[in-house]
Structure formats: structure tokens, C-alpha cells
Amino acid sequence: MRLVIVAGPPSAGKTAVIRQIIRKFVKTDTPAYLKIDVVKAFEDEELREEFGIPTRKVYSGDLCPDHMGIMVLRDAITWAEGIGAGMLIIESAGLCLRCTPYTTQAFGIAVLPAVSGSNAPLKMAPLIALADAAVVTKTDLISQAEKEVFRECIRSVVPKIDIIETNAVQGTGLRYLLQAISRYPGISDAETIALRGTPPLGVCTICIGKKEIGWQHHFGVIRPLEEADNLYRGD
Amino acid sequence: MYSDQTYELTVLPGTTRDGEKEGFDRIVIRPGDTLSIVGPTGSGKSAFINDIEVLAQEDTVTGRSILVNGEEPPEDLVRDPAKKPIALITQNTRVIADLTVARFLTLHLQARETGSESLIANTITLANEFTGEKIAGPMRMTGLSGGQTRSLLIADAILIGQTPILLLDEVENAGINKERVISCLREYKKAVIFVTHDPYIALISDRRIVMKNGAVTAVLEPDGSECDIIGTVSGMDAFLWDLREKIRSGELVSNPEKTQAAPKKTGITA
Numbered sequence: 001m002r003l004v005i006v007a008g009p010p011s012a013g014k015t016a017v018i019r020q021i022i023r024k025f026v027k028t029d030t031p032a033y034l035k036i037d038v039v040k041a042f043e044d045e046e047l048r049e050e051f052g053i054p055t056r057k058v059y060s061g062d063l064c065p066d067h068m069g070i071m072v073l074r075d076a077i078t079w080a081e082g083i084g085a086g087m088l089i090i091e092s093a094g095l096c097l098r099c100t101p102y103t104t105q106a107f108g109i110a111v112l113p114a115v116s117g118s119n120a121p122l123k124m125a126p127l128i129a130l131a132d133a134a135v136v137t138k139t140d141l142i143s144q145a146e147k148e149v150f151r152e153c154i155r156s157v158v159p160k161i162d163i164i165e166t167n168a169v170q171g172t173g174l175r176y177l178l179q180a181i182s183r184y185p186g187i188s189d190a191e192t193i194a195l196r197g198t199p200p201l202g203v204c205t206i207c208i209g210k211k212e213i214g215w216q217h218h219f220g221v222i223r224p225l226e227e228a229d230n231l232y233r234g235d
Numbered sequence: 236m237y238s239d240q241t242y243e244l245t246v247l248p249g250t251t252r253d254g255e256k257e258g259f260d261r262i263v264i265r266p267g268d269t270l271s272i273v274g275p276t277g278s279g280k281s282a283f284i285n286d287i288e289v290l291a292q293e294d295t296v297t298g299r300s301i302l303v304n305g306e307e308p309p310e311d312l313v314r315d316p317a318k319k320p321i322a323l324i325t326q327n328t329r330v331i332a333d334l335t336v337a338r339f340l341t342l343h344l345q346a347r348e349t350g351s352e353s354l355i356a357n358t359i360t361l362a363n364e365f366t367g368e369k370i371a372g373p374m375r376m377t378g379l380s381g382g383q384t385r386s387l388l389i390a391d392a393i394l395i396g397q398t399p400i401l402l403l404d405e406v407e408n409a410g411i412n413k414e415r416v417i418s419c420l421r422e423y424k425k426a427v428i429f430v431t432h433d434p435y436i437a438l439i440s441d442r443r444i445v446m447k448n449g450a451v452t453a454v455l456e457p458d459g460s461e462c463d464i465i466g467t468v469s470g471m472d473a474f475l476w477d478l479r480e481k482i483r484s485g486e487l488v489s490n491p492e493k494t495q496a497a498p499k500k501t502g503i504t505a
Contacts, residue, residue, distance in 0.1 A: 114331075115331050116331075117331060117332065117333050118332045118333055118334050118342075119333065140285070141327070141331075142327070142330070142331060143323075143324065143325050143327060143330065143388055144288060144322060144323045144324075144325070145322075145339075145343050145388055145391050145392070145395075145396070146330055146331065146332055146339075148316040148343055148346040148347065149332055149334070149339055149342045149343050149346065150332070151316065151346055152342040152343070152345050152346045153342070163314075164314075170295060170296055171294060172289055172291070172294060172295050173289055173294070174294070175292065175294055176310065176314065
């Protein structure tokens with residue numbers, strides 16, 4: 001079974017990209033789909049209805065959704081393998097953008113909307129740095145020159161990343177993504193799957209309910225304002 | 236950087252919105268050609284040039300495919316802006332990039348790998364030949380008007396993109412100096428495809444692609460019988476431009492001598 005992990009900010013077009021992936025592989029690879037979200041999600045129902053594939057969702061509630069994803073991924077693989085799926089597509093909630101939810105033995109896709117501004121790739125550095133491909137969506141809304149400038153902005157974060165520009169609703173340009181997924185090997189040993197990067201998931205005192213503001217009141221993971229601002233890439 | 240290689244594009248037909256085959260076998264675009272695409276709004280004109288820009292391979296709604304020099308284009312030609320021989324100026328005159336004009340052009344120059352930093356000042360100078368109020372390097376892209384943005388993107392395509400093929404969606408819009416743009420495109424010997432509602436631009440093109448219901452219905456090649464009308468339209472156009480400039484600069488245009496239409500200019504003929 002092949003594992004595909006899709007991440008990106010809210011409304012980036014993750015589901016639109018996934019819809020094109022399913023459309024391509026629905027007959028050959030019997031894909032299954034898991035959506036991880038925080039409060040409410042509908043994508044699982046929509047995709048099940050549209051393609052007749054097995055789908056699930058899980059809500060993380062008060063837990064970080066990427067933390068949730070890592071918790072449930074092993075179960076999700078067992079579920080998908082159990083129902084005979086040839087491909088499992090995981091869609092992340094896409095919230096704080098510090099995480100790299102990509103794992104070994106999985107094809108990682110970062111979805112970024114072309115309309116998100118020139119600095120967006122820098123702000124999402126960890127999300128892009130460890131992905132196999134950066135899919136830039138909504139390119140029909142900007143000029144070709146701006147599309148090429150946005151591409152340079154991504155390359156300033158990760159010079160060698162595979163960048164795929166698309167109008168995902170129509171599927172334009174996605175042939176290169178679909179080819180790359182086809183070429184990617186399936187899971188060889190699910191027991192050894194691990195995160196590619198180190199996500200900022202350490203539980204801090206705020207996570208356990210301490211409400212006072214200021215680092216002076218906390219311990220463990222603390223940050224003063226005057227901190228060297230290194231570009232965090234998740235690695 | 237494209238000068239030593241020539242590119243010939245071939246458009247292969249897709250289907251109408253009803254799924255029927257389009258009314259042509261192939262449209263070949265050679266270096267220096269000018270084509271215009273005409274048809275009612277919503278007939279698929281912009282989709283036609285978008286197909287060319289993304290070098291579609293039956294993966295767009297129209298189902299067309301585009302060959303480069305008779306073959307399916309190699310992956311790097313499609314994906315690497317530094318190798319792509321096509322620049323598209325869309326109708327969209329909005330820029331989202333929160334950058335100064337100079338920074339935007341610098342990044343685009345980096346993407347296209349076409350030359351030195353001096354091109355940036357030249358691009359702004361050229362854009363200012365097309366637009367009314369001047370553009371300057373420290374201005375923000377998001378602060379430019381529609382006409383200024385359009386002017387800058389055309390200048391960018393000519394000098395920074397340096398592509399042999401240019402696709403222009405309604406160049407006549409946004410109030411820029413279209414005649415200066417057209418003469419500039421001729422100077423640089425571009426193959427140009429105009430999507431247009433402007434009779435003058437349509438008439439001076441070598442070929443006219445006629446569209447309806449999402450598909451090409453005819454490709455017209457003028458046989459010279461339109462020559463006379465071109466002269467007349469050119470005169471009318473020059474008159475209207477002159478009038479527009481006067482109104483824009485706040486003049487009253489009641490003087491009949493000054494506002495009389497006359498085919499005084501020969502314009503730029505095909």
C-alpha cells in the first residue's frame with residue numbers, strides 16, 4: 001500500500017488536489033482517505049459520495065491536529081490495509097504550519113495557494129522543507145510573472161523542491177504530481193515508519209492549563225521575546 | 236537567451252462545451268506571427284491562450300494539446316520558467332505579491348535567468364512608455380493601478396521574460412497606450428497572440444481565430460481585401476486616442492476643428 005500525506009494551510013486547496021489524485025488512482029489503486037481536523041470536517045463525506053471510496057475522519061478537539069495525526073497514523077494504516085486499500089491518503093488540518101507531518105515511506109505533499117503572499121513560503125518553512133512536492137494552487141488567479149515570482153519565493157526556502165503549479169479544481173498541470181506519486185514506492189514495513197522531522201510538539205505548561213502570561217510563570221519550554229530568530233524548517 | 240533557437244507551436248484541437256470536435260485540424264504559430272482571437276464574451280478566448288501558456292496535454296477543460304516544434308514539449312520546458320518560451324499577460328491586473336516593484340522584478344529576473352540587474356531599470360522605463368502616471372522602483376506592486384500593472388507586466392514579458400511568444404489578453408483594456416505596445420512588440424519581433432474585442436488589433440493580425448461555445452469555429456487568413464478598412468480604422472483609432480488624451484488631461488473638446496475625425500495616420504500595418 002502506498003501512503004500519501006497532504007498538508008497545507010486552511011483553504012489552500014488540499015481537498016481539490018486530493019480529489020484529482022483520487023480521480024487518477026480510483027480504478028487502479030483502490031484509495032482510502034483519512035481527514036484529520038480540529039472541530040468539524042465534511043471532506044470525508046464528500047469524497048465518499050463522489051468516488052465511492054472508504055473514508056474516515058478524526059477530530060483532534062483540544063489536541064494539536066498534527067499530534068493527533070501522528071497518534072492515529074499506525075491505526076489508520078492497519079485500517080486501510082485491512083479493507084484492502086492500495087493507497088491511503090491522509091489530509092491534515094493545516095493549522096499552525098510549524099509541523100512537518102510527513103513520514104518515511106510516504107509521499108509528502110505541501111499545498112500552498114498562489115494567492116497567499118510572497119512571504120508565505122517563509123512562514124510555512126517546516127511544512128515545505130520536508131515535503132516531496134510543493135503544489136501551488138489557484139495559479140489561475142495570478143499573472144504568469146507573479147506565479148514565477150512566487151516560485152522563487154518557495155525556492156528561497158527550499159532551493160531544490162519539486163514545484164507543481166496547478167488550477168487544482170480543473171487539474172491543470174497536476175500530471176507531474178500524479179507521475180511522482182505513481183513512481184513512489186509503497187510501505188515496506190509499517191512498524192518502522194517515523195516522522196521525517198522533529199515537530200514542535202513538546203507539551204508546555206500552557207498546554208496543561210496554566211493561564212498566566214509571561215515566560216517567568218512557566219517552566220520547561222519557555223521563550224523570552226529577545227530570542228535569536230532562526231528560520232525553523234522542522235529539521 | 237531564446238534568440239538562437241526558434242520555437243514553433245502547434246495547437247491540436249479539443250472539444251466544444253458539448254463534446255464535439257473543434258473546427259480545425261491544427262493551428263501552427265511560427266516566429267513573428269501575429270494572431271488575434273475573436274468571439275463573444277464567454278466563448279473561450281482566454282481559455283485558448285491559457286492552454287498555450289500551460290502547454291496543455293489534454294489536461295485542461297478544453298482537451299487541447301500543444302506541441303513545441305512538432306513534439307510533446309519536454310518536462311523542463313513546461314516547468315522551468317527559465318526555459319519556457321511563452322509569456323502570458325492575463326486580463327487580471329491585480330497583483331497579490333506584497334513586494335516593491337524593484338523586488339518583484341528582481342525575483343522574476345532570478346526565475347527567468349535572462350540577464351543583469353540593469354534590466355530592472357529598463358523594464359520600468361519601458362513600462363512608463365505605456366502608462367500615464369509613472370511607475371517607480373520603490374512603489375509597492377499592490378499599490379499600482381490596473382493600467383500601471385498591465386504596462387509593467389508587458390514590459391516585464393518583453394525585457395525580463397524575453398520570450399519569443401507573447402500572449403496578450405485584451406491589451407486594449409486598462410487604458411494603456413496599445414499602439415506603443417504593438418510597435419514595441421514588432422521591434423522585438425515577437426510572435427504575438429491577441430485576445431481582443433478591438434477591431435484595429437483584430438484587423439492588423441495575420442490570422443484571426445474565431446471562437447464560439449468554448450471552441451474554435453474558424454481560422455481566417457485575410458487575403459488583402461481588408462487593407463482599405465485598416466487605414467480607416469487606424470485613423471479613427473488615432474482620433475479616439477487623441478480625444479481620450481485630451482479628456483484625460485482635463486481639456487474641453489468642443490472645438491470642431493480639433494475634434495474632426497480624419498484618417499491622418501497610416502498606423503502600423505500588418
